[in-house]
Amino acid sequence: MDREGSGTYVPSDDTALMVRALSSVEGGSCLEIGFGSGAVLHALRPRFSLVVGTDITSVGQARVAKGSSEAVLADRATCFRDGTFDVVAFNPPYLPSGLVEDRVVDGGRGGVEVPMRFLEDALRVVKAAGRIYVLLSDQGDLDGFVSHCVGSGLSIREAARAKLFFESLLVYEITREKTSS
Numbered sequence: 001m002d003r004e005g006s007g008t009y010v011p012s013d014d015t016a017l018m019v020r021a022l023s024s025v026e027g028g029s030c031l032e033i034g035f036g037s038g039a040v041l042h043a044l045r046p047r048f049s050l051v052v053g054t055d056i057t058s059v060g061q062a063r064v065a066k067g068s069s070e071a072v073l074a075d076r077a078t079c080f081r082d083g084t085f086d087v088v089a090f091n092p093p094y095l096p097s098g099l100v101e102d103r104v105v106d107g108g109r110g111g112v113e114v115p116m117r118f119l120e121d122a123l124r125v126v127k128a129a130g131r132i133y134v135l136l137s138d139q140g141d142l143d144g145f146v147s148h149c150v151g152s153g154l155s156i157r158e159a160a161r162a163k164l165f166f167e168s169l170l171v172y173e174i175t176r177e178k179t180s181s
């Protein structure tokens with residue numbers, strides 16, 4: 001996870017892992033929460049009829065990031081109707097932090113407080129049979145995140161992983177499907 005002084009997220013290993021995890025995912029509509037540079041939006045565009053991203057970044061950065069996708073300056077997915085998207089993806093701020101001082105990278109308690117808020121919104125705007133993809137680091141409380149999902153009646157599975165020098169990054173796929181026992 002890296003950033004430049006302007007507050008814009010610089011595409012990094014996590015960006016590349018998210019693009020890889022989504023490389024065979026396709027459908028009608030896709031939302032990326034927190035588009036940053038727009039690298040993930042750009043990769044998704046050829047495989048969806050509609051690709052929309054939200055971020056709390058500047059108007060200038062949104063112009064640069066959007067390419068042929070729709071870029072909305074909005075908090076998470078608050079501006080969308082319930083059950084709108086086939087797929088919702090996010091590489092959220094996930095660094096464990098006592099406080100959220102830098103909204104580009106600070107994930108709050110255990111690095112999962114902010115991702116859980118993103119998830120809550122994603123669950124509202126994804127279709128009933130839709131899929132959610134979230135990227136997290138093993139520096140954060142992955143067990144807590146997985147338990148939260150299972151406790152909420154969701155199915156969660158690892159879709160991709162990358163081992164870096166100091167951490168492993170994981171992309172989880174989350175659905176409302178029940179796993180057969």
Ligand SMILES: C[S@@+](CC[C@H](N)C(=O)[O-])C[C@H]1O[C@@H](n2cnc3c(N)ncnc32)[C@H](O)[C@@H]1O
Nearest residue numbers: 009015034035036055056075076091093103104
């Ligand atoms: C780790 S960066 C990922 C950027 C890009 N998706 C990527 O993979 O390179 C997290 C992004 O989430 C954005 N973000 C943080 N809080 C947000 C919120 N409440 N609503 C929308 N975007 C948010 C940040 O501005 C940042 O661009």
